Amino acid sequence: MRAQEKSIKGFTTLELIVVIVIIGVISAAAYPSFSSWRKEREVRGAAVEIKNLFTNISSQVQRGMYAFVQVDVVEDATNQTLTITSKGMHMSTMLTRARNVDGWTTNMDTRCNSTQPWDDQGSPTNTKLEVAQLVYDEVTTNFTGSNLEGTVCFSKDGTYYSYSGALEVDTFFYICKRSPTNTSCNVSDTGVPDAGLDNVFAINWSRFGNVTLEKWSKTKDDWVLQ
Secondary structure (H helix, E strand, O other), rough: OOOOOOOOOOHHHHHHHHHHHHHHHHHHHHHHHHHHHHHHHHHHHHHHHHHHHHHHHHHHHOOOOOEEEEEEEEOOOOOEEEEEEEEEEHHHHHHHHHHHOOOOOOOHHHOOOOOOOOOOOOOOOOOOOOOOEEEOEEEEEEOOOOOEEEEEEOOOOOOHHHHHEEEOOOOOOEEEEEOOOOOOOOOOOOOEEEOOOOOOOOEEEEEOEEEEEEEOOOOOEEEEEE
């Protein structure tokens, strides 16, 4: 006796349409949260990398790898990129500069000039782990106008701690998401970001190279250590 054949049927067109509509509704509802998470992740990732660059190059001074180091922060308004480069100077080079360059030991702008003959500096082709270069097109800083470059320099005992350019006054700078309508992080003199800014981070340091990372919390209306 032949076994009764099972009736097998697939989805109807109407059922497929219903499934597609449901998926579309769920995706549309989830997209704002996903987009916000992605933006926060991009800025946070950059902030952590920048903090690590500061920490790494200042630690090279403490280890004796370099006698004098620099972090160079450049905002390129034309190409809309942010480039951060760490540089190192050996003891022999530093002593030569101190002896032969007028104002090197007394003038911060002279001592922390980005064009000095650094022994090592980060670049796309430099493979040394002691120095590095980071380039971003998704994040920006609070640098504005014609003052789009700042440098900060460290020495082992803090004697030759220096700064110049956009970092002449503050021992910190801000980073946030770059967009066509937001080319800089608008933060007030009291340290409060513009109401329209999300995911704003602050990179802080001391003359002895102690580096911290903070994020602005809208709920707490304050900076929170990360």
